[in-house]
Every structure is written in C-alpha cells, then in structure tokens.
Amino acid sequence: MNNSQGSTPAKPAAPRAHKGYRSRRPRPKVKQPVPQNKPSVSVIPLGGVGEVGKNMTVIEYGDDIVVIDAGVKFPGEELLGIDLVIPDITYLVENVSKIRGIFLTHGHEDHIGALPFVLRQIQVPIYGTRLTLGLVKNKLTEHGLMRDAQLHEITADDIINVGSLELEFFRVNHSIPDGIGIAVRTPVGLIVHSGDFKLDQTPVDDKVLEFSKLARYGDEGVLLFICDSTNVERPGYTPSERTVGDTFRSVFAKTQSRIIIATFASNVHRIQQVINTAAEFNRKVAVVGRSMVTVVDVAQQLGYLTVPKGMLVETEEVDRLPDNQVTIITTGSQGEPMAALTRMATNNHRQIAIREGDTVIISATPIPGNEKLVARTIDNLFRIGADVVYKDVAMVHVSGHAAQQEIKLMLNLLRPKYAIPFHGEYRHQTTFSKLAQTMGIPADHIIRCNIGDRIEFNAEQGQITGSVEAGAVMVDGIGVGDVGNIVLRDRHHLAQDGVVIAVVTIDKENGTILAGPDLVSRGFVFVREAGDLLGEAKSKVREALTTRTAANTTEWSILKNLIRDTLNEYFYLKTKRRPIVLPIIMEI
Amino acid sequence: MNNSQGSTPAKPAAPRAHKGYRSRRPRPKVKQPVPQNKPSVSVIPLGGVGEVGKNMTVIEYGDDIVVIDAGVKFPGEELLGIDLVIPDITYLVENVSKIRGIFLTHGHEDHIGALPFVLRQIQVPIYGTRLTLGLVKNKLTEHGLMRDAQLHEITADDIINVGSLELEFFRVNHSIPDGIGIAVRTPVGLIVHSGDFKLDQTPVDDKVLEFSKLARYGDEGVLLFICDSTNVERPGYTPSERTVGDTFRSVFAKTQSRIIIATFASNVHRIQQVINTAAEFNRKVAVVGRSMVTVVDVAQQLGYLTVPKGMLVETEEVDRLPDNQVTIITTGSQGEPMAALTRMATNNHRQIAIREGDTVIISATPIPGNEKLVARTIDNLFRIGADVVYKDVAMVHVSGHAAQQEIKLMLNLLRPKYAIPFHGEYRHQTTFSKLAQTMGIPADHIIRCNIGDRIEFNAEQGQITGSVEAGAVMVDGIGVGDVGNIVLRDRHHLAQDGVVIAVVTIDKENGTILAGPDLVSRGFVFVREAGDLLGEAKSKVREALTTRTAANTTEWSILKNLIRDTLNEYFYLKTKRRPIVLPIIMEI
Structure with missing residues (x-):
C-alpha cells in the first residue's frame, strides 16, 4: 500500500514531442528484424492483473515508454470510506521523460478514470478515439485540467510512431462504442493488447471487430498477446448486444x-x-x-x-x-x-x-x-x-467481454508466442492459462503476473525479470494516498464496536485528578441502555487511577495504558465487545 | 427497530402442559365444520416474510397459539458489528400463557437459531424431529439452557393436539434431512405450512416428499397454504441432490x-x-x-x-x-x-x-x-x-428450495383457498402471487404480508386486520437489542470518515482555557500525513474559543457547537471528509 501524497506532484521533465501520427499508413510489408544486440522490451502492468479494475499497462523499449490505459477501481466494502482506488504510478513519475503517451482503449472508468490523478503528477500526451476522448474531456474539465491536457484523437486506422515504437489499432466490440485494441510494433516483436473486447457478429453500430487486422498480425508474427480474461470461465460465446x-x-x-x-x-x-x-x-x-x-x-x-x-x-x-x-x-x-x-x-x-x-x-x-x-x-x-x-426473469443484459470461444478465435488468429491474461483475478488468469494451453501455447509462455512485475522479452524468451514500485493508492475525498492500512484498520475497528473516549484532567505536579474521568461513546451501545455500563466503567477508571496515585505515577503512557486496560477488560466482560478505547489526559 | 433489552426477561407464566401427542392417529374422515360464532384464526409472521431469514410464524386460535420455527438472520454488511438478528418476540412474551409450543420444521439456523434467545424470555415446549432436536440440543447446551428445556421429539407420522388445534406433519425434501411441513387443523379450517421444501424424486435418503398426505389435505380442503417462495423466480424444477x-x-x-x-x-x-x-x-x-x-x-x-x-x-x-x-x-x-x-x-x-x-x-x-x-x-x-x-465451472451445488414447477404441483395438490408466500423478499412474494394467480387463486386471496401483520381468517374470508409489535432485534456480543439505529448510524459514520475528539479544560468561573484544545483522531487521516492538518485545526479551535471568551460564554452546549462547527467546516474544506467530531469540555 502506498501512502505517498498526491498533492505535491513531482516536477515532470517535459515529455519529448511524439513524432506525429499518420492516417492509413500502409502496413510495412517486411517483418521487423528481431534485433540481437538491442535491449529487450518490457511489459509492466501497473494495474488490472490479478484484479478487475484500474487497468494500466506499461510497454517499455529502451528510452521509450507507452502506457495503455489509466483506470480506477471502485473500492469494495472492505475499503471503508474510500471513494476510488488508483494505480501507484511512482514508476511513471520516475521515468516521465521516457513516456511517449498514454493510449486509451475505450472510455470506461476502469480505463480512463485515473487520468485526472495521473495528469496532476505527469504531463504526457493522451491518445484515444473520438468518443473516448469526449468522455476524457468531460472528466478533465470537471477536474480543471483541460488547459494543459495534450489530447490526440485517433481512429482505428491510424498508425502512430513514437520513438522506436509503432502503434496500430484495431476496432473491437465492447459495451461502449469506439473501443480499440492496440498493436505495438517493437524492435523485438509485435505486442497485441486486446483492450476489453467481445466479438459481436451483429453489433448495434454494425462495426464488427476487425478480424482482418488480427489475421495480418498473426501472419506477421505476434510476440505477445495481452488478452481480456474477465469471462474466460464462460463456455461458448457472449451473446450479441x-x-x-x-x-x-x-x-x-x-x-x-x-x-x-x-x-x-x-x-x-x-x-x-x-x-x-x-x-x-x-x-x-x-x-x-x-x-x-x-x-x-x-x-x-x-x-x-x-x-x-x-x-x-x-x-x-x-x-x-x-x-x-x-x-x-x-x-x-x-x-x-x-x-x-x-x-x-x-x-x-x-x-x-x-x-x-x-x-x-x-x-x-x-x-x-x-x-x-x-x-x-x-x-x-x-x-x-x-x-x-430483471436478469433473473428476462434477457436484459449481455456482457461486454469475450467468452471462451471468442478468446480461442483470437488466439487462433494471432497465434502469439507468449500470452498474458489481463482484466482478471488470479482465477481468471489461471483459467486463461489452461485454455491457452489447450490451444498449443506452452504453459511457461502464458504469464500470470502481478502488478509491478517486469516481464522482459528478447528474441529468445520472455520472463518476469524483476519488479517496480507499484500498488494501489486510495482516494478519499480530496486526499490521494493519505488513507492507508492504519487508517482503514481503525475504521474497521470503529465500525465493529465503536469508540469510547475517557478524559481526565490531572494536576501535573502531583497527579491529583482535577476533573473527570469522563466517558463519551459513539457506536458502542445505545446510550439509554448503557447508562449503568458507562457509569460503572467510570468508577472503575477512577478506582484504577486512585490506586495508581499512591504510586505517584504521572507518566502519561502509564496512565493511558492503565485506563485502556481497565476499560477494555470491563467492557469485554460486560458486552463481549472491544470498542476502541481512547484515553486522553489533560495536565494543568 | 426494537431496542428492548433481552437481558431482563419478562417473567413468563407457566405454559399449559400440551395435551400430548399420539402416533399414527387416523385422520378424521369428516371435515371440520366451519364454526360461525367462534373466533377466527390468525396467522402472524414474526419473521421470514419480506426477507429471507429469521423465520417465525404464529398461528393463533382463541386461547391457543402455536409457533412455527424460531430462526436467526445473518446480518448484512450494512449492520456493522452485529452478530445476529432475531425476531422481536414481544407478542409472544405478552401472550406466553397461550403458547402451546414451538414447532420446528428443520434444523437450519434460520429456523432454530433464535431458540436460545427465545427460551431466555419464555419457557415453552419445543417440538421437532430427531435430527432437528439433535441440533437444538447442541445449541441449547452451548448456551447453558438444556436444564429447563422442554424438548419433544416427533416424527412425520405423529399427530399432536394442543388446545383447540391439531397438528399433523409431512416429510419434505430439503438441504438438511428430517425436514417437515406442518398442517394445523383449526376449527376454522386447515392451515398448511410447507416448511422449506423441494421435491426430490431421487433423494439421497430415498425419503420422497409425502405427496399422499398433501393430496389428502387437498381433499379435506385447505384454508391457507403458507409456502416457501425463495426460488419462485426459477422456472422448471430444482435438480436432485x-x-x-x-x-x-x-x-x-x-x-x-x-x-x-x-x-x-x-x-x-x-x-x-x-x-x-x-x-x-x-x-x-x-x-x-x-x-x-x-x-x-x-x-x-x-x-x-x-x-x-x-x-x-x-x-x-x-x-x-x-x-x-x-x-x-x-x-x-x-x-x-x-x-x-x-x-x-x-x-x-x-x-x-x-x-x-x-x-x-x-x-x-x-x-x-x-x-x-x-x-x-x-x-x-x-x-x-x-x-x-466451483459453481462457475461444474455442477457442484443444487438448491434446497422448490422452483416454479414444484410450487405449482404443491398448489395443485392442496388447492388452497388462500396462500401466503414466506421465506422470500417482496419480489419473491410478488412473483409467487403472479404464479399462484395463474393457478386460479384470486389475487386478493394471495396475501403478501409484512412482519407483525395479523392475517385473520373466518369461514368467509381472510385478510390483514391489524398488526402486533414485531421487528428485528440485533445481537452484538452479549447484548441483545442494545444496538439500535442510532448506534448503527454512528458506526457507519465512523466507518466512513473516522472520528476526531477535541478536548479542552476550562475554568468554570470565567471560561478561561486551562488546558488544550487537544485533538485526537482515529480512522480519519494517516497521522504522519496529517500533522499539519490537526495542528492547524487546533489553532482554529483555540481562535474560535478565544473570540468566544470575550462574550463570556461558559454554556457547554454553545462551546461544544462552536468547536464542532469550526472543525467540521475546516476538515471538509481541507479533505472533503466529515469525521464525527466529538468536543469534550472539562471544567475545573
């Protein structure tokens, strides 16, 4: 868990201007030669593996980084009071000069929702299709970030060269229009990222997933396929919208x-x-x-x-x-x-x-x-x-993610050397691995990775070679990262049994009690019912403090522990509950 | 919500001894005449309608009450810190002298789990089949309640007369063995309670639901069928175990x-x-x-x-x-x-x-x-x-509850004049109502009732005629009913944004600040990050209190509001969070 403060963004180096993009540039006829002495290409998921949500994938070759997506995750009920969870982008902040752009696959929150938080820390170009950028603009305007945003609209037919990397796009079907997958041509080989996809043979907008491009990638040779695995447990096909x-x-x-x-x-x-x-x-x-x-x-x-x-x-x-x-x-x-x-x-x-x-x-x-x-x-x-x-009584919803037959078709079209399942928990990653093995991909070529893993590919092989700082950053109100495990643990404890505050004012010279002990509780017991309980507890504290006074202790920590232990024991005996007990000592 | 204390049980009048039961008593050949001048029979659900859980149904005729089941409900996550929810049995406590017994349909917690709490308030005979009582004994032993428990083992073939009521039983299939349904023969007519049931044509213990008894009840004439509705949304049959x-x-x-x-x-x-x-x-x-x-x-x-x-x-x-x-x-x-x-x-x-x-x-x-x-x-x-x-990849579980075809078969066997769906939320009650209407039962003869409703039947008609005190009692640790809505609301608030305590000691003569203000927080912000925030907040409080001193206010409530308002405003401005602010003033 990362507790770094988001409010003081690192000063980013100005990103190198991207080299522009051209529409409908003919695909190069010759395969990229696989370089032997050049550095390898790395894939580093900063979110979206081993989880569903906050998708963010880094592809790095030499001095060039492209980032695919920047999503949020909505907190489970166990993250009490948390509004959003975003990826820890320490690695991006540290390598901001290498970043050639963030490429968005589609406009869902788990792919674009972290942009406002990311852009407060690093200023880099954003690429997306028209609808995706339309939604991004709305979001950035709300956050007052549009002035400095570098937004570049792309279509599925564009090809974009940034540094040593070339990006192509292919249209996919999903539960939002204008979704794309991304093919990143690196000197080591071609990496295909599916985005979130399904194959809808009869989509509402008549724009079927671009099989032909995928077939071409397959012919060209795919080093790595990063594949949506959310529905990999489901046999058959996801029905048409x-x-x-x-x-x-x-x-x-x-x-x-x-x-x-x-x-x-x-x-x-x-x-x-x-x-x-x-x-x-x-x-x-x-x-x-x-x-x-x-x-x-x-x-x-x-x-x-x-x-x-x-x-x-x-x-x-x-x-x-x-x-x-x-x-x-x-x-x-x-x-x-x-x-x-x-x-x-x-x-x-x-x-x-x-x-x-x-x-x-x-x-x-x-x-x-x-x-x-x-x-x-x-x-x-x-x-x-x-x-x-509703869903129990009628066909009112279909998923936007590919089921097993669609994933198989994708694997057959692309015939990748390696595969990484993303957009899935560990069980989806595992089920994907089993499915891909039935398609002939060796088990050690299907990489179930964790957030922050560096998966490195050279001409010979691909494997996890290390990891970078990564994880989840919690957003609560304005605060980014100021709620961590300690605060959450306290919230859980407060939620279970409430809090009791015990205040006593003592004479700092001799430890005499000048006022109190007073007890105040919230979320512990219904006060009308608890009158006796708190009254009796007060006597217990007074008694404990009075005995202590004989020993002449005015050491705060000892007094506090005495109060805490007395109340913990008494409350547990009487209620089998363990409220947080907060002793406060005022000295005069 | 009921906040009555469970720890001081009402002194129960000794229940009348039940009149004993006989095995295999031949079913009377003549129908009970429907009495014209006798009082009506009432059904009062104290739990298990409009919800799944804490099943408890009261059947009352004149001075005789039988209770079917005494279950708990497991709290949803929204009931922070709560261990169990049980029915409010005020009505039973007030009418303890009428209660002839609690009859258990089977040994699931949502049918027997409240017994320890019930038996601490009222001492009444408990009837159940062998396995059900075996589980009850275990439970009561754990709670130290076996000594006074009046447990009566029954079989599905027994007939029990208590006061003016006669009870028969019929074997059902369910996800626990030894489950029964209950037929209560009253002077007004026959009431059949399904218990939790499914029809398993090939049960593991070869004991199929007793169709023949149901057919006989149908021939005799059924006034009211109280039917398990949990799976009424599912078409077809529930598969065999x-x-x-x-x-x-x-x-x-x-x-x-x-x-x-x-x-x-x-x-x-x-x-x-x-x-x-x-x-x-x-x-x-x-x-x-x-x-x-x-x-x-x-x-x-x-x-x-x-x-x-x-x-x-x-x-x-x-x-x-x-x-x-x-x-x-x-x-x-x-x-x-x-x-x-x-x-x-x-x-x-x-x-x-x-x-x-x-x-x-x-x-x-x-x-x-x-x-x-x-x-x-x-x-x-x-x-x-x-x-x-697991369930997404294999047939590893079947439900214990009847689907639509099974419920229809039951309705056709019994041909009841009235029906009440139980063991279901409102949507199950509604779906049951629609289904029963397709079987020819008029809409106003299918009663979707709430907990505590008194549904009264006489020879002519059945309808909701009033209600009794009823509801949910929360159990937290040892406490029964000492956590109510106020405590829960506080726990929610604490869970969301934590708590900040502000303590100040003042001179009670002139309101001078003698010590503090001190601020202590839990579950609000990570303290290392929040040093400045709390320091600044402290100055704000001091400032507010100093200004106030000029006006010479020593009124506690005014001071407290001043502190609360100051901190609420400051914290919201700085964090967009609203912790519970607890001002504590000590006077010397």
Missing part, C-alpha cells in the same frame, strides 16, 4: 404503462436500442441521472447516438405525456444509493417517482458486491407495485 | 491428488455423498471445521449419516496417507474469514494447508453478500496451485 434489443421490443409490445429502463450510462449501444425501440412504439424518451445525461450528450454530439428529432423530452415534460408514450432511461442499475433509479424507487427523486403499474427494466447484472443493493431496489419497486423486468 | 454426487464421482475418477470439499455443515446428504464417493474410490475422509465436526457427530449418532467402518480419520492422520487416499470435508464454502477452508487457503489453519496440486471442490453457491469472500478464497486456492472446482 442485439439480443437485449429483442427483450426491449417484447416488453414494449405488451406494455401500456410508463417504461423506465436503468442501465450503465456508458453503454451507448444499449441506450441506442432503447431509443430505437421507443421510436418503434411511439414513445418519447427522458434521460435521467447525471452520468446518463452526460453520456447521452457527448455521444449525440460526437455522432455515436442517433436520436430522431423530437424524441428526447425534458424530465418535466414526462408528466404531461400519456403513460404509453413515456420511456425514461436512467442510472441506478447497480442499486447505488445516490443514483436516480434508487431515489425514484424510494420517492427521493426530485422529479420522478415510480408509480404502481410502471414497468421497470433493470438492464444490467449486478457487479460483484452490488447484489444486495440491486435486490433492495428491485424489492422497493415491487412494493410500489411496479412490474420489474 | 444426487446430481451433485455425479459431479463428485467424475472429479474423484480423474483425480490422484488430495481432494478437499467445502460445503454447508448442515447438508448431511451432501456429506453422505462425499463419504459414498470416497468409499467408492478407496479414500478416507477427515472432517474439519467446528460446525462440520458437530453435525457429522450428531448425524452419525442419530443415524442420519452412514459411515463405513474405518472411513473417518483424524485430521492428524491425513499427512500419513498417500494423497490419493485423502478426502477432507470442511466448512468455509462461503469464504467466511474464520472458517477452515479460508484458513487452509491462507496457510492459517492449525493442521491443514492447501498444497499445489490439491483439488478443492467448493460445493455451494455464495449466499447473496458473500460473493466477494468466496471469490477471494477461490483466488487464494488458485494462487497456491490448487485445482478448484
């Missing part, structure tokens, strides 16, 4: 009431399908929820969302429309306490309240850890008398 | 390494299948984990588990056996931090450590809320190099 559209259509067809659909704000294709279905059934669409409004705005402006004229209505207009003309698309598919659907379901939303007879489609599956929140929302909706369509 | 045995067999057949199987301790049939498979493949079995050892002991003693001679070995012997003769059956299938498998997977178990090459079967699905814990255990096992067989 269009299957969700079919569900929408069947629900709309039989419904005369208002229809409210909650989904991930970033799933523009899903939103497009809502809009298409609404159009088909003569309904208007209102967009609710801050992030949903933002994404719909950005996606529309940039041409990723096609909305018929007059289709979108303001939230206030909803009440003026007949029920069978209303569609509301909203955030809150994860039951997040502050999200719009959650509020609508508890009558806490400023504008919309779910009513009896409404039909609510929760077009998502709960992210692990959110199951109970989602269940609570569904329950609240049912209590109101809404009809709820 | 034997399908898990098939998975075990296929894993054992191809494995030469040690096999470790984690499952629910109470699933005796599952344990039986492990033992059978081990026998088939010439392996021994070691039993690990406190609750697993207890259940295997009790089940063996009572004849619910058949173990070939010499099959079970002590844990110490495991290391002396060749790997291909070792089976270990253990707790920890939910990733519980203190359970045996969790410890084995982190090398924290006293006797067993998982090794590379071991095969671990997690024969369970995560209970909602435990997903992350289970995922962490699987990950740890993979990291060690174990082969892990």
